[in-house]
Amino acid sequence: MNARVQLVSAYLFFVFMALFALGFWVLAGFMPPPNPAESAQAIARQFQGNTTGIRAGMLVLEFAAALLLPWCGAVAVQMKRVERGHTVLTYTWLAASGILVLEFIYPIMFWLVAAFRPHEAPALLQHFNDLAWLTFLGVVTTAVVQALALGIVALRDTRPTPVFPRWFGYFNIWSATLFCPASLIIFFKHGPFAWNGVIAFWFVAIVFFAWMLVVTVVLIGAIRHQQREEANGTEPVASAPAAQLAALSAQVAELSAQVAELQRERAMS
Numbered sequence: 353m354n355a356r357v358q359l360v361s362a363y364l365f366f367v368f369m370a371l372f373a374l375g376f377w378v379l380a381g382f383m384p385p386p387n388p389a390e391s392a393q394a395i396a397r398q399f400q401g402n403t404t405g406i407r408a409g410m411l412v413l414e415f416a417a418a419l420l421l422p423w424c425g426a427v428a429v430q431m432k433r434v435e436r437g438h439t440v441l442t443y444t445w446l447a448a449s450g451i452l453v454l455e456f457i458y459p460i461m462f463w464l465v466a467a468f469r470p471h472e473a474p475a476l477l478q479h480f481n482d483l484a485w486l487t488f489l490g491v492v493t494t495a496v497v498q499a500l501a502l503g504i505v506a507l508r509d510t511r512p513t514p515v516f517p518r519w520f521g522y523f524n525i526w527s528a529t530l531f532c533p534a535s536l537i538i539f540f541k542h543g544p545f546a547w548n549g550v551i552a553f554w555f556v557a558i559v560f561f562a563w564m565l566v567v568t569v570v571l572i573g574a575i576r577h578q579q580r581e582e583a584n585g586t587e588p589v590a591s592a593p594a595a596q597l598a599a600l601s602a603q604v605a606e607l608s609a610q611v612a613e614l615q616r617e618r619a620m621s
């Protein structure tokens with residue numbers, strides 16, 4: 353049952369991608385992104401000309417973002433198989449995952465605020481649009497932490513058949529590095545490092561979604577391998593703390609027996 357739930361959670365990534373494309377691209381029309389150097393009047397026309405589409409698209413995108421929670425949870429379960437009782441990096445992944453979802457939710461709400469009153473002052477709509485794009489693309493630190501945590505866990509797996517292949521660890525560390533150029537959009541309104549630029553948007557977006565796809569494929573493989581191990585009875589059931597607790601309980605039981613024997617001998621004497 354646990355493995356089946358993990359598989360469903362992993363496959364939700366593909367549902368997320370379909371809903372993301374529908375909401376962000378088809379309905380809202382945010383692909384390609386608007387030029388950050390455009391005038392406030394041009395931004396206002398975008399929200400006034402597609403008000404319903406933006407509202408509907410952001411609503412779809414809001415539900416899509418929530419699907420990342422079980423996806424991240426399934427990754428955490430497999431990370432915990434590697435870390436066992438020492439799960440600092442797994443908890444780091446989980447904490448960053450919750451923030452990652454919020455980094456989708458908040459820009460969505462900023463776009464919805466602009467679309468809620470599209471005939472307000474153009475400068476006000478431009479500010480909300482700036483806030484949304486800068487948050488949506490410019491906050492990369494949590495994704496960097498996620499990729500680094502996952503990569504380190506993969507590289508630290510010393511079992512004969514690791515949960516994640518070793519190349520996957522290096523892939524995550526390299527991906528974390530490639531996310532970083534998007535953080536530079538706060539400095540540019542033109543060129544490759546603007547939020548619609550070749551590097552800050554197109555390159556980083558391709559890297560990010562390719563990273564998620566590779567993580568999903570490797571995750572599905574890890575879950576299926578776990579299923580086979582459990583079916584063959586080779587998957588370790590007890591974690592390190594549980595095994596230590598069982599050993600300690602056995603020692604306590606042995607000491608109790610020795611104490612009882614000493615009491616009997618004393619009573620007989």
